[in-house]
Structures are given as C-alpha cells and as structure tokens.
Amino acid sequence: MKKYVLLISLALTVAACSVNPVTGESEFSLLSMDAEVAVGETNYLPTRQAQGGDYRVHPHIQRYINDVGRRLVKVADNAELPYEFVVINNSVPNAWALPGGKIALNRGLLMHLKDESQLAAVLAHEIVHAAARHGASQQTRGALLQLGANALQAGAAGQPFQRVAELATSLGGSAWLAKYSRKDELEADLHGMRYMHRAGYEPVAAVELQQTFLALNGSDKSQKTHWFGELFASHPPSSKRVAANQATARKLGSGSRYTERYERMIAPLKVDALAYRAARDADRALAKNAPDKALALLDQAVSIQPEESIFWRLRGDAWRQLKNLHNAELAYTTAITKNSIFYLNFLARGELRYDQGQTDAALADIQQSYDLLPTERASYYLGIVARDQGQLRRAKMHLQAASAQPSALGKRAQRALINLYLESAPQQLFNVSVLRTEQGSVRVQLQNTAPVALLVERLQIEDPRPGIRWARRIDMAIALPSGASTTFDIGDPVAETMPPAPLLAAKVVVASLVE
Known part of the structure; x- marks a missing residue:
C-alpha cells in the first residue's frame, strides 16, 4: 500500500506541477493545456444546448458580445487559448466558463446590466477563470480526493496518474460549472478588473455588480435572490470580494462606460421582454394542463417576436394537449425553421411523429436531437425504435442510458431494457x-x-x-x-x-x- 501511494506521489509531483498563466504561481494540475482545450471543445456545445441553446433572434447581439470579449482577450493573459463567447437563450441571469476559454452568458443577464463596462466586468471575470485554469484546478482537487480513496487499486494498475487524468477529462460539462473557491473568485475579480482597465473600461463597474449581487444574496425573501441562484451558486458574492474590488478600483483609475452603445445594442431584448414573460406564463399554464390559456399567451408572445423558436415550440405543446396533432406538427416545424440547431425543437416533433406511427420521420428528428444533446428522452425513443428493428445491441445501449435516470421515463426504459434481456439474454x-x-x-x-x-x-x-x-x-x-x-x-x-x-x-x- 505504501509503495503504491509513494508511486502516486512521485507521479503527481513530476507530471502535475504547472505554472498558473495569470499569477505565475506553481500549482498542481492533472490536465495539460491541450487536455483542457479538448474538454472545453467537447463540452461547449452540449452545455449550451442543455441550458437553452444559442440565442439567435437578434444576431447582432451575439456579434456585440463577441466583440467585447475579443477586446478583453487582447489584453489578457493566456491569450492564445481558443476563446469563444456565446449568448445563451435563457432568461435566468448567469454566466460561466469552461476550460480552454469557452465562455457563455445568458440572455437574462444582459437585462440586468447597466452599461458595457458592467458587461466587460462579467466577461473579464470569466476570461480569468479560463486563463488561470481554475476549472482544471477545481477538478484536480476532486480527482485527488478520489485518488486517495482508491490508492491501492490505482497503484496496482501501474498507471495511477493516467487513471486520475482520465477521470478528470471524462467529466461532463456540468461538472466543470461547479462552485469556484474563494481564492479563485478573488483572483478572477482582481485580474478581471486589470483586464478591464487595460481595455479602457471603468473598473468600478465590477464593484457595482458585486455590491448588487451581495445585497440580493443577503435578502432571503427577495424574488431576485432565487432568480440569481445559479449565478450565486457558482460565483458566491461576499463582503470580502466587494472590499477587495474597491481597493483594486482605487489603484487602477477610471475608464469608459459606453452606456449609450450598450443600451442601443440590447434595446431589442427590452422590447421582447414582455414576449418572454408571456411565454413563461404559457409554460406554467401547460404544466397545469391549461392549453387554451397557454395559446392565448403565446399569441401575445408571437405578435411581439415571431422569430423566437421557443414560442412556436410551446404552441406545438399546447396544440398537442388539445389533441390537434396537425397544428402541433406545423408549430414544431416552424420552431425548427426559426432555430434548426436546438435539440428540443427536433425532439418535440420527433416524439409527436413517433406517437403517430411515422417511425422513419420520427427517428430522423430524434437522432438529430440526440446528436445535438444526448438526452434521456432521445435515448429512450432511439432504444425502442432499435428494439423494434431488431438492432438489439443499439437498443440496449440507448435503453441503458435512459434507464439511468430516476424518472418515470427512466423506469419505462428500465422495464423495456429488462424485457429485452429476458427475451435475448x-x-x-x-x-x-x-x-x-x-x-x-x-x-x-x-x-x-x-x-x-x-x-x-x-x-x-x-x-x-x-x-x-x-x-x-x-x-x-x-x-x-x-x-x-x-x-x-x-x-x-x-x-x-x-x-x-x-x-x-x-x-x-x-x-x-x-x-
């Protein structure tokens, strides 16, 4: 046992020692820079899909966010990373970064920012998380804990370092979006404000955001506290962060706000805000089996913004509840026309077509959905179709994936999988x-x-x-x-x-x- 622990310690000392590209400090990391980039590349699309897909209604907003991000990258450390900046079609205020410079922020967060300098504060903060390899450091700590628990088994395999590195690289996107440490947050605040200053932005904007977030986080009864829950979970605000940011801002001096430009760029989002609220209420009505009310609300949403695929997909759900399958398919098809790179639009139409006995058409839609994001629902239907077509190996693979979820559909998949084994093996x-x-x-x-x-x-x-x-x-x-x-x-x-x-x-x- 001691021998294996010693081998592990030597492997970690030699192979895991690296330099933080932002601070210059020596740190442990089980992932090379190339491995981090691969993690980001692999998980960026499915993570965006799972959180709402890319925002496509007003393409100029995506270009604007990318331009601000690129401006900051030019003055950032570790600038050689393949940075990307995407707006997610999600009303919940949030922002995140995957290893390798893959950054996203939600449409909903843009509605709560006052100017471009506050936007720069959010993006610069996330750039530091990627540049300083905070995600890799976080997963290294978790992997080391598991390594310690399995030291004998890992040592016996002869390649303990490789085993833990494989564990880290195999983690899905959600694992990389967990809560950052206090040290990571303070580091991202400090260097993010420095990037803002170098790019000509007002560093005080970062202080303002932290003060707002801290006030919201301290108000237990505030509706906005719940609304900002995802952001606070991964980026916990604190009075220590506010004080540190204030001290940093005093040292850096002032910069530009670009308030008018920001307001001009996001003005369409404010116009569409009422449509998204109507769609939210329609979704709640559908959950209460009130499709007529939902359709009325969605009529309002579409009249304000007819290019949003969410509204058309929800219309399809409403027509489906009303058993008007023809109108449901038309609505789902319109949703796909508006956004042909979002998994849920294809999945909704595929399920409808499957229930109508259109197996080939359903399979095409569900496979397209699965390629964008492998979900429990898509896995279930792909498994059932494969079973019916006699493709037992493929059926078992998909039903196994679907049955892993503790849901009603997961139980159906489990039962179908067991019946498949009972019949064949x-x-x-x-x-x-x-x-x-x-x-x-x-x-x-x-x-x-x-x-x-x-x-x-x-x-x-x-x-x-x-x-x-x-x-x-x-x-x-x-x-x-x-x-x-x-x-x-x-x-x-x-x-x-x-x-x-x-x-x-x-x-x-x-x-x-x-x-």
Whole structure:
C-alpha cells in the first residue's frame, strides 16, 4: 500500500506541477493545456444546448458580445487559448466558463446590466477563470480526493496518474460549472478588473455588480435572490470580494462606460421582454394542463417576436394537449425553421411523429436531437425504435442510458431494457454458480442482479470442459426480489446424470418479470 501511494506521489509531483498563466504561481494540475482545450471543445456545445441553446433572434447581439470579449482577450493573459463567447437563450441571469476559454452568458443577464463596462466586468471575470485554469484546478482537487480513496487499486494498475487524468477529462460539462473557491473568485475579480482597465473600461463597474449581487444574496425573501441562484451558486458574492474590488478600483483609475452603445445594442431584448414573460406564463399554464390559456399567451408572445423558436415550440405543446396533432406538427416545424440547431425543437416533433406511427420521420428528428444533446428522452425513443428493428445491441445501449435516470421515463426504459434481456439474454440478469458438494450432491446458488423482481423459470446446467457436450435444463418457479439470492440442491434423478466434474456451469435460460 505504501509503495503504491509513494508511486502516486512521485507521479503527481513530476507530471502535475504547472505554472498558473495569470499569477505565475506553481500549482498542481492533472490536465495539460491541450487536455483542457479538448474538454472545453467537447463540452461547449452540449452545455449550451442543455441550458437553452444559442440565442439567435437578434444576431447582432451575439456579434456585440463577441466583440467585447475579443477586446478583453487582447489584453489578457493566456491569450492564445481558443476563446469563444456565446449568448445563451435563457432568461435566468448567469454566466460561466469552461476550460480552454469557452465562455457563455445568458440572455437574462444582459437585462440586468447597466452599461458595457458592467458587461466587460462579467466577461473579464470569466476570461480569468479560463486563463488561470481554475476549472482544471477545481477538478484536480476532486480527482485527488478520489485518488486517495482508491490508492491501492490505482497503484496496482501501474498507471495511477493516467487513471486520475482520465477521470478528470471524462467529466461532463456540468461538472466543470461547479462552485469556484474563494481564492479563485478573488483572483478572477482582481485580474478581471486589470483586464478591464487595460481595455479602457471603468473598473468600478465590477464593484457595482458585486455590491448588487451581495445585497440580493443577503435578502432571503427577495424574488431576485432565487432568480440569481445559479449565478450565486457558482460565483458566491461576499463582503470580502466587494472590499477587495474597491481597493483594486482605487489603484487602477477610471475608464469608459459606453452606456449609450450598450443600451442601443440590447434595446431589442427590452422590447421582447414582455414576449418572454408571456411565454413563461404559457409554460406554467401547460404544466397545469391549461392549453387554451397557454395559446392565448403565446399569441401575445408571437405578435411581439415571431422569430423566437421557443414560442412556436410551446404552441406545438399546447396544440398537442388539445389533441390537434396537425397544428402541433406545423408549430414544431416552424420552431425548427426559426432555430434548426436546438435539440428540443427536433425532439418535440420527433416524439409527436413517433406517437403517430411515422417511425422513419420520427427517428430522423430524434437522432438529430440526440446528436445535438444526448438526452434521456432521445435515448429512450432511439432504444425502442432499435428494439423494434431488431438492432438489439443499439437498443440496449440507448435503453441503458435512459434507464439511468430516476424518472418515470427512466423506469419505462428500465422495464423495456429488462424485457429485452429476458427475451435475448436472460443469463445476463443473474449470477449463477453450481458445484458438487463433498457429499456428491449438486448445489446451485442463484442471485438476481436486475433492479426489479424476476421469476426464474428454467435453468441450464452444463459441463464447461472443452470437448464435452453435456447439458440439462431444469424447470422451476423461483421468484427473486432485486438483489436477492437463493441456494438449493438438485436431487435425483437429475443429479445422478451429471458428469463428475467438480465445477459445473449454469445459466438462466427462461425468466420473466414478477408482476
């Protein structure tokens, strides 16, 4: 054990020592810069999809945010990263950065900023998180904890460093958006304000944002506190941060606000605000099974902003609740026309088409949705279609993914997956061992490894020795709850016909669900 821990320590010391590109300090990181860039590239699109997709109604807003971001990158550390800046079509105020310079902020946050300098404060802060490799440092700390818990196993494999590095790189996008440490936040504040100053922006804007966030965070009854919950979860405000930012601002001096330019650029968002509120209320009405009310609200939303695909997709949901499937398909198709790179538009139409028996058309839509974002819903339908087409391996893969979720659909996927195994390979749902005892009798131990109760109806026992072809099937009726096991002896005359081999092989060949 000590040997393996020593090997791990040496591997980490040699391979994980790196220099923070922003502070110049030596730090541990289990990811190389190339690995970080790969993490960002891999997770950027699915993370954006999961949070609402890219905002596309007013393309000039995307260009504007990118221009401000590029202005800051020119004066930033680690500027060689492949930075990207995207506005997410989400009303919740939030911003985040993935490793490798992949940065996003929500449409909703733009509504709460007063000028371009405050926008620059948000973007500069996220640039520092990427430039200083805060995401990699955060995941390194988590990976080291797991490494310590599995030191013996990792050492025995001979490649402990590689195992932990693989753990870090395999994490999905959500894992990289967790809460930053206080040190990371203070570092992002300090250097972000320095970038703002170098780019000609007013550093006091960063102080103003922190003061606002701190006030909201301290007001437990404020509706805005809940509204800003995601932002506060990953970027916790504090009085210490406000004080530090004030001191930094005094040292840096003043800069430009660009208030008029900011107001001009986001003016369309303010015009559309009423439409998004109507759509939010329509979504709530649909949750209460009130499609007529939802359609009335969505008529308002579309009259204000007909180019927003969200409104058309919700109209499709409303028509579907009203059983008007023709209008539902038209609405979903319009949503796709407005935004053909958002997974949910394709998924909604694909589900509708599947329910109408249009399997080929449904499969095309759902596969398109899955390619943009592999979801539980898409996995379920892809699994069911693959099962019906006899593609058992593909069906098992998708149903396994869908059944991992603790939801009603996840349970349906689980049941479909188990039925698939029961039909094609029931032995994979059980652990079975059989042997002869010292007294010469045959003893069977049977365990149900499935997550549901199963009824064992037929067991096959065979001689596993090469060149020997002997097998017997035994009918039975043994109900086993999930995880349960049982042991029983096989009596004469079956036992007497079995070969004298000390070890025999056995498998379940017929089983069914316990209803």
